[in-house]
Amino acid sequence: MVRPNEEVEALLQEYADLVAITGGDAYKARAYEKAARAIGGHPTDVSRLDAKGLQEIPNVGKSIAEKVEEYLRTGRVSAVEETRAAIPAGVRELISIPTLGPKKALVLYEELHVSSVAELLDAIHEERLRDLKGFGEKTQANILHGIELLQKAGGRILLGAAMDVAEQVVAELSAVSGCERCGYAGSLRRMRETIGDIDVLVAATDSAPSMEAFCALPHTAEVIARGEKKTSIRTTKGLQVDLRVLPPDSWGAGLLYFTGSKAHNIRLREMAIRHGYKLSEYGLFHAKSGRKAVSATEEEIYAKLGLPWIPPTLREDRGEIAAALKGELPEVMQEKDIRGDLHTHTDLTDGVSCLEDMVAAAAERGYAYFAVTDHAPNLYMQRMTDEKILAQREKVRALDGKHRRMRLLHGTELNIGPEGDLDWPDEFLAGFDLCVASVHSHFNQTREELTRRLVRACENPHVAIIGHPTTRQIGKRPGIDADFDEVFAACARTGTALEINAHPERLDLGDEDILRAKRHGVKFAVNTDAHSVVHLPYMRYGVGTAQRGWLTKDDVINTWPLQKLRRFLQPGG
DNA sequence: GCCGTTTTCGGCCCGACTGTTTTCAGTCG
Numbered sequence: 001m002v003r004p005n006e007e008v009e010a011l012l013q014e015y016a017d018l019v020a021i022t023g024g025d026a027y028k029a030r031a032y033e034k035a036a037r038a039i040g041g042h043p044t045d046v047s048r049l050d051a052k053g054l055q056e057i058p059n060v061g062k063s064i065a066e067k068v069e070e071y072l073r074t075g076r077v078s079a080v081e082e083t084r085a086a087i088p089a090g091v092r093e094l095i096s097i098p099t100l101g102p103k104k105a106l107v108l109y110e111e112l113h114v115s116s117v118a119e120l121l122d123a124i125h126e127e128r129l130r131d132l133k134g135f136g137e138k139t140q141a142n143i144l145h146g147i148e149l150l151q152k153a154g155g156r157i158l159l160g161a162a163m164d165v166a167e168q169v170v171a172e173l174s175a176v177s178g179c180e181r182c183g184y185a186g187s188l189r190r191m192r193e194t195i196g197d198i199d200v201l202v203a204a205t206d207s208a209p210s211m212e213a214f215c216a217l218p219h220t221a222e223v224i225a226r227g228e229k230k231t232s233i234r235t236t237k238g239l240q241v242d243l244r245v246l247p248p249d250s251w252g253a254g255l256l257y258f259t260g261s262k263a264h265n266i267r268l269r270e271m272a273i274r275h276g277y278k279l280s281e282y283g284l285f286h287a288k289s290g291r292k293a294v295s296a297t298e299e300e301i302y303a304k305l306g307l308p309w310i311p312p313t314l315r316e317d318r319g320e321i322a323a324a325l326k327g328e329l330p331e332v333m334q335e336k337d338i339r340g341d342l343h344t345h346t347d348l349t350d351g352v353s354c355l356e357d358m359v360a361a362a363a364e365r366g367y368a369y370f371a372v373t374d375h376a377p378n379l380y381m382q383r384m385t386d387e388k389i390l391a392q393r394e395k396v397r398a399l400d401g402k403h404r405r406m407r408l409l410h411g412t413e414l415n416i417g418p419e420g421d422l423d424w425p426d427e428f429l430a431g432f433d434l435c436v437a438s439v440h441s442h443f444n445q446t447r448e449e450l451t452r453r454l455v456r457a458c459e460n461p462h463v464a465i466i467g468h469p470t471t472r473q474i475g476k477r478p479g480i481d482a483d484f485d486e487v488f489a490a491c492a493r494t495g496t497a498l499e500i501n502a503h504p505e506r507l508d509l510g511d512e513d514i515l516r517a518k519r520h521g522v523k524f525a526v527n528t529d530a531h532s533v534v535h536l537p538y539m540r541y542g543v544g545t546a547q548r549g550w551l552t553k554d555d556v557i558n559t560w561p562l563q564k565l566r567r568f569l570q571p572g573g
Numbered sequence: 574g575c576c577g578t579t580t581t582c583g584g585c586c587c588g589a590c591t592g593t594t595t596t597c598a599g600t601c602g
Contacts, residue, residue, distance in 0.1 A: 019574095027585060031574035034585095061575050099591090101600050136593055350586085381586040381602070441589080441602055 003164075004047040005534075008068055009040030011080060015067075017092050018083040020102035021109075029102075034059040039068070041352035041532025043361070047072050058352070090116030097146040098477065099139070107132065117147060149476065156194035157239060158474060159541055160504030163188065165239060166198050169217065173243070176213045178204045180248045185258035189312045191544030193474055193507045197240035199258050207245035214243045250282050252297035257281035263317035264310075271305045271321070313547035318515070332547040333526075335540050337559040340369035340406075343413065343436050343467055343499060343527035344536075348392055349375040349382040351531040355395055361533035363403030369562050371409035371434050372396055376423035378415040379440055386428070393431075407562055409433035409569075413467055418442045418449070420456025422463070429462035434569050436499065436527075438467030443480050450482035458490040461571035465525045466491065468501040468508040476505075484513060488520040495568065497523045497557050500549075502542025503535070514549025523568070524549075524556050 016032035019025070038059045039046055046054065046068060054065035067077045087109070093116060094105040108114040111132055114123050124144060129135040166184040174182040179202050183189075186199035202210045211231045215223050224232040224240065232242045246254040257265060258281065265279075272279035276287050283295025284304055294300040299309045307324045311332055314320040323329045345351035346358055353361070355372060362370040374392065375382040389412065396410040411434035414422045422429070422437060429435055437457045445453070457463050469487070470479025491498055498517055501508045506529070509517065514524065526542040528535050546556060553559040557568050 025574080028574050030585075031576095034575080059575060063574060099600065103599055134593075134598080138592055142591090379586095379602075380588055383586065444590095 004045055004072065005039050005042055008046055008071060009036045011071060011077065012036035012039065012064070012067075014092065015077075015080050015083065017095060017102065018080070018087055021087055021091060021095065021106050022083065023103075023106060031059070032064070035064045038352050041534055043353075043357070043533050058347075088115040090119070093117055094120060097143060097150060099142040099146050104134065104139075107134065117150070121147060149478065152475070156196050156475075158504045159188070159191065159193055159195060159507070159544075160538065162195035162198055162239070163541075165219075165235065165237075165241065166200065168219075169198070169200050169214075169241060169243075172217055173200065173202055173210055173213060176202075176204075176209050178206055178209050180204055181251055183255065185255055186260060189259045190261065190315055191313050191541065191548060193504075193510060193545070197242060200241060200243045201251075201254055201258060202243065202245045203248040203251040203254075204245055205248065210243065210245050246281075250295045252299070252301055253279075253283040253295040254281050256298050256301055259312050259315065261316050264315040264320070267317055267321050268305065271307075275305060277304065311547060313544055314550065316548070330550045330552050333543065333551055333553045333556055333559055335543045337553050337556075338367070338526060338539055338543065339560070339562070340367045340371065340409075340558050340565075341528050341530065341536065341539065342371040342409070342411070342434060342465060342525050342558050343373050343501070344371065344530045345374050345413070346372060346392075348388060349379075349384060353531075353533045355392065356399070357533055358530070358536075359399050359406070359408065360403055361536055363406040365536060365539075366404075367406055369407040369409060369565070371411045373411040373413045373434065373436050376412050376414045378417060378423040384423075386424075411435060413438055414457075414463070415440050416453055416457045418445065418453065420453040422457065422460060426460070426462060429460070430571070432462070433566075434464055435460075435462050436465045436467040437463045438499075439471050439480065443471060443477075445480075447481050447483060450480050451486050454482055454487045455490040458487070458494045458496040461494075463496055464569045465497045465499050465527075467499045467527075468506050468529065469498050470508050470510075470513065472508050472510075473505050474507065479508070485516065485520070488517040488522050491517070491523075492521040495523075497525045497568070500524055500526045500542045500546050502526060502528045502538045502540075502545070504538060504541050507541060507545050509545075509549070511545055511548035514546065514551065518549065518551065518555060524551060525558050526556055527558070 012032050013036040016029045020029040038057050042057050051065050051069060054060055054068055071077050091105055091109045094100055095102055112123050112128055114120050123129055124140055129140055166188055170182050170184055173179060181203040184200050188195050188198055204210055207228055214231055219235045220233045221236040222234040224234055230244050232240060234240055269279045277293060278285045278287050284293045284301050286293055294304055302309050308329060310320055310324055341362060344358060346355045375384055377384045393410045396408050400408040411432050414435055414437040416437050416439045472479035498509055526546050528538045530536050557565055
């Protein structure tokens with residue numbers, strides 16, 4: 001289901017959490033975390049590595065290599081199993097609540113036998129935390145707030161995780177005999193930031209082979225419903241996947257119907273009625289005769305309604321049909337339009353891939369240019385110094401143009417301090433090709449303080465891009481409460497681009513904010529914020545989000561030729 | 574548990590905030 005590296009990463013992270021919860025050596029827990037990250041970000045499939053190869057991965061030593069081998073050989077690791085037996089899974093679930101860490105989780109478990117989020121809620125409501133040391137009123141309120149945040153995600157999963165599952169299901173079903181077409185639909189095809197369940201469509205005359213194969217997929221844990229037209233399963237990770245098999249000549253109508261959104265479909269059905277048709281998942285039919293007009297492709301159906309084909313990312317009933325009727329549908333940018341990534345990290349700070357590997361991987365993606373933007377000194381934990389960043393600049397200059405003639409930009413990701421201050425004085429910033437500036441802490445300032453802080457960063461002439469502008473983490477942390485209309489206006493005024501951070505946990509700015517910012521006349525940069533070569537492909541999620549914000553190539557600076565980009569990056573440019 | 578070496582132990586990402594602590598532990602980025 002998931003790539004072996006990600007499975008191993010999850011397993012080692014679980015072990016790290018369990019070590020921390022059981023009060024084990026904090027450095028041991030961190031060692032497992034570091035190894036987990038390193039393996040997750042490692043480009044080679046770990047299942048193809050032997051003990052020696054595994055230990056060549058940074059932060060993987062003898063002990064962890066042995067555990068990884070044991071896992072790959074047997075599917076389990078005895079040390080992990082033992083710890084699992086000692087601590088119920090629900091206790092680990094507790095530390096996903098913001099402000100609740102391993103120490104508090106252990107107290108709750110040992111003192112109150114709380115071993116799930118639901119039990120914790122009960123305990124709080126029954127006031128059983130009252131006499132517990134370290135759990136005052138504020139702490140309880142913070143925990144309740146944290147649980148609320150978690151539950152707001154409402155069982156939806158992140159776009160990236162859903163895409164991994166969907167693409168594997170589609171690949172498996174495409175290989176089944178009789179399958180003429182196969183693809184995913186629903187909110188996933190519309191690239192929404194979170195996905196409830198996955199809809200997969202197959203076009204086939206006989207549905208049985210597909211249904212059979214679907215139920216037999218290795219990750220299928222449970223068959224929820226099985227019929228001739230629709231089968232629903234739950235994966236081992238608890239995700240629901242629906243398969244619908246359509247007659248081949250209804251492919252377009254089915255794809256349209258199951259892609260949604262519901263609101264978009266309602267608009268289309270209204271239009272169909274006005275044109276004397278009836279639209280269903282089986283096709284577009286003449287209202288009077290009931291005879292089928294078209295159904296094979298989405299394009300034909302839209303055309304009969306007097307519309308151009310509308311990209312799925314626009315199908316949210318946000319005025320796309322009116323725009324299409326007027327011939328004003330934006331020509332939204334595509335992933336192939338991206339000429340380079342402008343926000344990436346290396347192992348000089350918290351990335352796991354070295355500069356050379358990042359550059360080679362970027363060139364492999366066909367980029368014309370690529371910016372390396374490691375963290376600056378004020379994010380203290382990264383231990384950046386003037387000497388280190390200048391030494392990196394030398395290496396970047398030496399690599400410039402060496403991979404498929406790809407040009408390199410040497411940049412940095414600055415930290416926007418509480419007062420809008422940045423890490424380096426202007427003279428030093430002038431030495432970079434590109435400065436991204438982002439908020440990383442002090443999220444709870446007042447609205448006025450947060451707004452002023454971001455506006456000040458925009459006003460620095462060396463700052464070209466505001467990174468992950470709201471700093472939200474989907475399902476974990478809400479965005480900061482700044483007056484973003486004021487920030488967007490400042491960006492437009494100062495020629496500062498807003499980032500669309502493509503990491504599936506961020507997607508920041510999100511679609512609604514992009515639409516607002518675009519009305520202010522702001523430019524954007526779609527960046528991955530990659531901390532490993534395996535993160536570079538996240539670009540597609542950023543592009544999907546940009547499309548949902550109706551952005552065209554003209555709006556997005558990293559679709560521009562290098563010369564035009566450089567002019568934008570220049571102070572005052 | 575990993576790593577680098579001043580090679581087999583001793584350090585490991587540092588600083589700030591929050592709450593409840595009355596001097597600091599836990600959590601976060």
